[in-house]
Amino acid sequence: MKTPLNRRRFIRQNLLLAAAAGALPQVVTFPLRGQAAPNNKVQVACIGVGPQGRGVMSGFLSQNDVRVIMLADPFKPNLDAAVQQVNAKYQDNAVQTAADYRAVLERKDIDAVSIATPDHWHVPVALAAAKAKKDMYLEKPMGLSIEEDQLLRRWCQKNKIIFQFGTQQRSSREFHTAVQAVRNGRIGRLRQINVWCSASRPGGSTEVVPVPAGLDYDLWLGPAPLTPYTEGKVCDTPKSHKTWWFNYDYALGFIAGWGVHPLDIALWGMPEMMAGPMTVEGQGVIPTTGACNTAVAWEVWFAFANGVKLRYRGTKNGYNDPSPLTDFSDWQQRYGKIVDHGTAFEGESGWVHVYRGGVFSQPENVVQEPLRPQETPLYRSTHHQRNFIECVRSRQPAICPIEDSVHADILCHLSDLAVRLNRPLRWDPRKEQFLQDAEANRRLKIRSKRKPYQFA
Template sequence: METNQYSRRKFARDAARFTLGAALAPQIIPASVLGRGRTSPSDKIHVGSIGVGLRGADVMRNFLAQDDVRVVAVCDVNRPVREAARQLVDDHNGDHSCAAYNDFRELLARRDIDVVTIASPDHWHVPMAIAAANAGKDIYLEKPMGLSVSQDQALRTACHRNGTAFQFGTHQRSFDRFRWACELVRNGRIGELRTINVWSPGSTPGGPTAPVPVPPGLDYEMWLGPAPSVPYTEDRCSNKYWWFISDYALGFIAGWGIHPLDIALWGGGDKLRCSVEVEGTGVFPSSGLVDTAVDWDIHFSYTSGVKMHFTGRPLEEWQKYGPLASHGTAFEGAEGWVWIDRENMAASPKKLESSFIGPGDLHLYRSRDHARNLLDCVRTRRPTVCPIDDSVQADITCQIADIAIRTHQKLRWDPASERFTGNEKANRFLTRPMRSPWQI
């Protein structure tokens, strides 16, 4: 059994995994040399943040707000973004000690870093997270996970092998309202679960395709990394479009859809941990930079008898739940329903809205703050509210939905083998090539 609290692997072994020189660490006794149950002399958990643009900066701020955290390094391939993040951290810490890196491997080579946050573009999520796990770091990974099922599987293996404390960015599990709605379902308050309706925003079409010069300060080659080498185009690397380009992401079928789908899985429990048939339709752009589905209508039929309907917009018949936002999850049972999103919630019969989950009922994992939950688990080594196995299940649900609309076929997914039954065409979508020299 490993005996140190944070970085559970020797630096000499870690360094062999990276093709670069060792980065210089600040003059501080690293947490990795202390025993389990101990923190660094400053009693701080040291955090390094990889990908510190809009969302990444928000994630980093959530950790900066924790009293027992010191952010010691940031990394981004966009120099202005990187320097802005360094300044933000230095202002918070009241000194000039925060290091800033262009290459994430330099950050991971530092022995004094206990936790990394990763909020890079999606195509980098799994390669960076596997490298972090192998370097002995605990991980906060923004959603979604990988570009393929095989990437998800590889990250799961790395986390289990290294004993990584892992938190996924499906942070709705840390909201009381979502937990309560799922507890209603799991405790049978709506009767036998029959149907789950899930919706999220669709993707954005368009995007310029004419090559233009790379903006000053952007390391475009490193931004591309394992993705195909293509000329730079306007806004390709901005949040305006990369989310919706299949070289880098699955579009909002995963980028946003994973939030309400994760709640569906949390509320459905074992009823959704079984074989499932999935089929549907998708609308794909005919021109422009974007090539992921901008709208979709997908049906899941589980062998438990539960059916799930997942769309890129709320359907008219779902207005019965209440004033719908662009995303949400609704559970329908034999005796009622409960609907939840980030703005509203409702249930039928109405008395369910004041229903109490008592001491003898099933209680789901209680987390009040997503960053805090990971940090507590870094110390205790207990699972987080979004552990790696649940996170992979949620991401695979997005993956098989996308594959179904791309193959135009009804597919049967076997969760035991994590393959489609009797359909090699669909199974070919379970892996993706990576541009050399990158690999996982």
């Protein structure tokens, strides 16, 4: 049972969040940072406009008080597709383009940027945007190291950047329903959280081929090691699936790229997991052949200071060798339908299982009953880009602020390191370092960056 002090703190924090989300009246707005916003529209530039970036951009194009005025991507086919999308919306040819994101950040009339580059560029671009005092919507995951995350957080806080992470499940009804029920104690004292997502794919071509037409490959690589272009590295081809998602030079793989979504919901449901020391240990399978070298199966256990445990696993995504790591029969028996991702909260008097498109509980009324008068409402957003734009105007925190986003990303890094080191680790979330483990702490550092793409 929660103490009165914890409950008062919980209520105070959630009232502040509710105000920020629009659940309470907002009467104060602030001037936009851009210097030339016609009709008081928020002027947005999109950096990284591949399929994911264009999907995020569509959320901004649907906002009547937003104008997308510039696009940047080192792959011309991506730019061409994005230009067509923007021009179809505005019925003109006004949007400007560049291969290099730095051309965007030089402009004084841009209020906010959407960043959806490959993962290895996320923090370098976001850090430059924060220094240029641009509010930002950053696709997940965050950095290739925890030190990168910390550096970005420091600059966002220093320059009072409105930050929205691309963990858009927080803006979906089913996840809000699940987390609000858990945080209001409807399943009693929390005992365990089960989390799963699609794992990385194995394989991937290592055949060296010519760089695709229209790709500035040196700029695409940026801070990553200089390596030959291989089949399917940047995009799917008839011979290979896209491999950068699953290559450690550019990403942690889906243990972070997909996993940050259900892990973020676990964090949202129990933010106190970051209040004290924790242990983490795991095992997994990392391919040693092919272009893909991130975890294709794993099981990671967290034990938090309050006694709650978290079990995190990867579902099959091309790795089909028989393994207890990919046997989900226990969760299928308990929760019924299991899709390739989800978060399940286990309490003393019931459970809540949520995934995209569904939320279920035992007892069933846990998620079916509306908010009770004595319960505390949770920060509510019904559209991730809309929430970001409203916060750009109000200067209130978005539903996925930089602090929560770094914590969610840290859970991904801890999981990856536990699998790679294959031994128990002890983590101090206040100091954000491992306890008495020099080798593990070295792996928190910013990776070596290729010249001239080092951090300034």
